[in-house]
Amino acid sequence: MNKINWNFNNTYFDLSRSFKEDINPIPVKNPKLVLLNKILASELNLDFSKVTNKELSEIFSGNSLPEGSNSIAQAYAGHQFGHFTMLGDGRAVLLGEHVSKSNKKYDIQFKGSGKTAFSRSGDGRAALGPMLREYIISEAMHYLNIPTTRSLAVVKTGEEVIREKILQGAILTRVASSHIRVGTFQYVAARQNKDELKILFDYTIDRHYSKIKDSKNPALDLLNQLIDRQCDLVVNWMRVGFIHGVMNTDNMTVSGETIDYGPCAFMDIYDPKTVFSSIDKMGRYAYCNQPIITKWNLSRFAECLIPLIDNNKNKSIELATEAINLFEKKYEEKWMNMMRNKLGIFGSDKNDKLLILDLLTWMHEKKADYTNTFCHLMDQEPKKDEIFNDENFLNWKNRWKERLFKNNNSLEKSSKLMKDTNPLVIPRNHKIEESLEAAEQNDFKPIFKILEILNKPYTKQVSIENYQHPSKSNKKYQTFCGT
Numbered sequence: 001m002n003k004i005n006w007n008f009n010n011t012y013f014d015l016s017r018s019f020k021e022d023i024n025p026i027p028v029k030n031p032k033l034v035l036l037n038k039i040l041a042s043e044l045n046l047d048f049s050k051v052t053n054k055e056l057s058e059i060f061s062g063n064s065l066p067e068g069s070n071s072i073a074q075a076y077a078g079h080q081f082g083h084f085t086m087l088g089d090g091r092a093v094l095l096g097e098h099v100s101k102s103n104k105k106y107d108i109q110f111k112g113s114g115k116t117a118f119s120r121s122g123d124g125r126a127a128l129g130p131m132l133r134e135y136i137i138s139e140a141m142h143y144l145n146i147p148t149t150r151s152l153a154v155v156k157t158g159e160e161v162i163r164e165k166i167l168q169g170a171i172l173t174r175v176a177s178s179h180i181r182v183g184t185f186q187y188v189a190a191r192q193n194k195d196e197l198k199i200l201f202d203y204t205i206d207r208h209y210s211k212i213k214d215s216k217n218p219a220l221d222l223l224n225q226l227i228d229r230q231c232d233l234v235v236n237w238m239r240v241g242f243i244h245g246v247m248n249t250d251n252m253t254v255s256g257e258t259i260d261y262g263p264c265a266f267m268d269i270y271d272p273k274t275v276f277s278s279i280d281k282m283g284r285y286a287y288c289n290q291p292i293i294t295k296w297n298l299s300r301f302a303e304c305l306i307p308l309i310d311n312n313k314n315k316s317i318e319l320a321t322e323a324i325n326l327f328e329k330k331y332e333e334k335w336m337n338m339m340r341n342k343l344g345i346f347g348s349d350k351n352d353k354l355l356i357l358d359l360l361t362w363m364h365e366k367k368a369d370y371t372n373t374f375c376h377l378m379d380q381e382p383k384k385d386e387i388f389n390d391e392n393f394l395n396w397k398n399r400w401k402e403r404l405f406k407n408n409n410s411l412e413k414s415s416k417l418m419k420d421t422n423p424l425v426i427p428r429n430h431k432i433e434e435s436l437e438a439a440e441q442n443d444f445k446p447i448f449k450i451l452e453i454l455n456k457p458y459t460k461q462v463s464i465e466n467y468q469h470p471s472k473s474n475k476k477y478q479t480f481c482g483t
């Protein structure tokens with residue numbers, strides 16, 4: 001009996017064999033459920049009321065497979081730090097596509113579920129810390145109103161995984177509108193089989209872009225639409241100071257959702273060159289490089305679509321190049337509007353850019369906290385900070401106040417706009433670390449608490465202050481790929 005209301009309709013499974021490997025998750029020794037996202041479960045119309053914790057542990061470890069699943073590992077390729085590689089789900093399996101009552105489709109995927117044909121030298125497993133970290137940050141991103149994959153559950157496997165040291169193994173259940181990546185198109189394009197490319201293309205249009213199905217040039221439209229979605233996405237990241245950390249083309253979705261929370265982290269002190277990832281030695285994926293890398297990845301996507309845009313290759317390249325070259329203009333416009341929203345200003349004024357850049361330059365020079373500076377402008381800073389008595393800042397503030405009242409603006413409208421744009425709280429690195437350390441020792445209270453706070457980042461909550469301060473430590477925070 002399907003007590004949980006799984007409602008699978010697996011279409012990726014039906015694509016040609018070259019797109020995937022049919023494989024079940026490898027069973028684990030002693031699974032124990034540690035996190036279950038009840039809010040997300042109810043959005044998916046899943047009902048866990050009739051199952052025991054033990055059954056849930058079996059389900060979310062892959063030891064017992066849900067009715068209607070057809071699990072597969074998906075093939076994809078990708079440019080990793082600029083170098084092209086054939087990849088694929090090396091430690092993940094897609095259980096299937098679950099359809100909710102509102103007819104929305106969700107990929108249900110296990111991460112850390114054992115070796116697949118694409119594991120290369122990896123063990124196919126994941127450690128508890130990185131899976132909990134993905135859960136916390138992906139959910140935080142969702143509540144920051146940023147398109148993202150979600151996290152439904154984490155189980156401990158009861159097995160050890162060997163990294164630099166021995167760690168507890170875990171499996172994350174990831175939920176996504178799909179797992180089609182720019183790298184999925186690169187994989188198919190590299191095989192130089194136009195029929196396969198057309199299959200993936202039609203599938204993607206059906207699943208994510210049905211509005212352009214009958215347009216004059218759907219391939220060119222798909223490119224333009226993804227440029228728009230990814231541009232919106234990276235502007236959102238810039239808005240909250242999110243640094244993805246590993247923007248390889250295999251980690252960029254065609255749906256426009258943020259995916260793959262490995263070495264990501266949020267910036268505290270404003271510094272455009274901020275990099276957290278230990279392997280990003282050249283700063284390729286630094287905060288300020290994210291827009292240009294987005295464009296670079298979209299150019300790789302455009303290359304894949306060349307055979308479908310026009311029968312004349314030169315014409316096709318010309319059209320795709322034209323579309324890609326509009327990226328900067330689109331980004332600039334969207335970024336300016338986002339920054340205007342952060343400052344609560346309406347309409348446009350010729351001095352807006354200078355006003356915005358002067359604030360950012362001041363923040364950079366004074367090492368101001370990015371999130372809390374906007375909290376200060378909203379009179380919502382966690383604690384009075386002397387930094388904001390600086391004369392240059394006060395002069396800037398006068399210019400900003402003058403600008404506020406232009407274009408029929410009122411304080412009320414401004415503060416509403418700012419409140420909707422500027423989070424009071426972000427996942428602070430030291431608070432995440434604290435909660436992960438406790439979880440390693442089997443104390444999950446700090447994780448429940450941080451999740452509760454991060455569920456309402458735009459709302460003043462009791463004891464939110466504890467989560468608003470940057471770390472007091474001078475030690476540079478470093479992140480690692482969660483392998």
Ligand code: AMP
Nearest residue numbers: 087088089090091119122123124125483
């Ligand atoms: P990522 O850095 O998470 O985007 O992963 C890059 C590639 O390495 C993907 O193909 C992953 O499936 C694969 N991979 C990462 N960790 C492991 C692991 N422990 N075992 C097997 N494959 C892995």
Ligand code: MG
Nearest residue numbers: 250251259260
């Ligand atoms: Mg990845």
